[in-house]
Amino acid sequence: MLNALVQPLPPIRPDLVVPLPSTRPPPDLDVSLLNGGAATAWANLGDWQDADTYPEAARHLALRLGRAAGLGPGHRVLDVGVGHGEQIRLWTEHFGVASVEGGDRNAEAVRRSRAALVQAGLDARVQVGDGVDLPVAGSSVDRVLALDSAYHLDPRAAFFRTAHHALRPDGRLALTDLVLRSSDDAPPPLLRRLAPFLGVPSGNLITEADYTRSLLEAGFTEPVVEDLSQDVLAGFARWARGAWAGLALRRPLGGWPAVALTGWGAGLAHRRGWVSYVLVTARKGPG
Numbered sequence: 001m002l003n004a005l006v007q008p009l010p011p012i013r014p015d016l017v018v019p020l021p022s023t024r025p026p027p028d029l030d031v032s033l034l035n036g037g038a039a040t041a042w043a044n045l046g047d048w049q050d051a052d053t054y055p056e057a058a059r060h061l062a063l064r065l066g067r068a069a070g071l072g073p074g075h076r077v078l079d080v081g082v083g084h085g086e087q088i089r090l091w092t093e094h095f096g097v098a099s100v101e102g103g104d105r106n107a108e109a110v111r112r113s114r115a116a117l118v119q120a121g122l123d124a125r126v127q128v129g130d131g132v133d134l135p136v137a138g139s140s141v142d143r144v145l146a147l148d149s150a151y152h153l154d155p156r157a158a159f160f161r162t163a164h165h166a167l168r169p170d171g172r173l174a175l176t177d178l179v180l181r182s183s184d185d186a187p188p189p190l191l192r193r194l195a196p197f198l199g200v201p202s203g204n205l206i207t208e209a210d211y212t213r214s215l216l217e218a219g220f221t222e223p224v225v226e227d228l229s230q231d232v233l234a235g236f237a238r239w240a241r242g243a244w245a246g247l248a249l250r251r252p253l254g255g256w257p258a259v260a261l262t263g264w265g266a267g268l269a270h271r272r273g274w275v276s277y278v279l280v281t282a283r284k285g286p287g
């Protein structure tokens, strides 16, 4: 039995996977399972370039996004898809961010992130809400960030408009996200069928050219797209392949299949060249 559990995850026949007939988003990954024995509650795919453990990789991705955003002392930040708020603490401690407003559609994650942020004594207000239309005052923040959550936002173009409204002139947007790798406008049929399992609306599967066009239409300038697929998708898939048996032992009745499926989906999408995991920045014009 134990022997069976430590074998690599058997290959899943992608053609046999059929999405559930539900439009409800899939449940978020079990953060305590992902973070293992660590006291952290990260939920992103991680940057595995120089990391061996999940919490380390997740932290590295948050730092990489923070550096790309040019976060600095005194900045007011809007963070969309906060999860349990780990990156808010990191950005405050590492970059000297002054205040953070945040939102997430998951009420339990918001409750936990509020508790953690109050305990850390940070100036952060987190609300339950959909990231596409969070009620944020116009020109009120210096940076808008979304760490591994923008591909969930439906429609993503509405989120771009909300972000543009919230930013002060010359403010910056920084996201990690997914784009279709092929120049073909339509996602491969199998990817379209798998995407709902990973919480990605099929309308969000667009090419880099359409993605940057959508940013420009929302009023942004200077879009820059950096490909992190190898560090993120391949890295998370590798980790999930090695970790699933241990996770299954810890949570035999649940939690681990979603992590294994996410790892498998990330690896498949990367190997087949369907999508790229990207770090995107753009600027609001001087106004």
Ligand SMILES: C[S@@+](CC[C@H](N)C(=O)[O-])C[C@H]1O[C@@H](n2cnc3c(N)ncnc32)[C@H](O)[C@@H]1O
Pocket: 028, 041, 042, 043, 044, 045, 080, 081, 082, 083, 084, 085, 086, 087, 103, 104, 105, 106, 109, 129, 130, 131, 132, 146, 147, 148, 149, 152, 153, 154
């Ligand atoms: C992969 S997790 C990342 C969480 C966190 N940023 C981190 O790095 O640990 C994605 C988060 O986006 C949130 N989310 C998904 N769809 C959303 C939506 N429409 N509006 C706001 N948040 C959303 C989920 O609840 C989840 O907390």
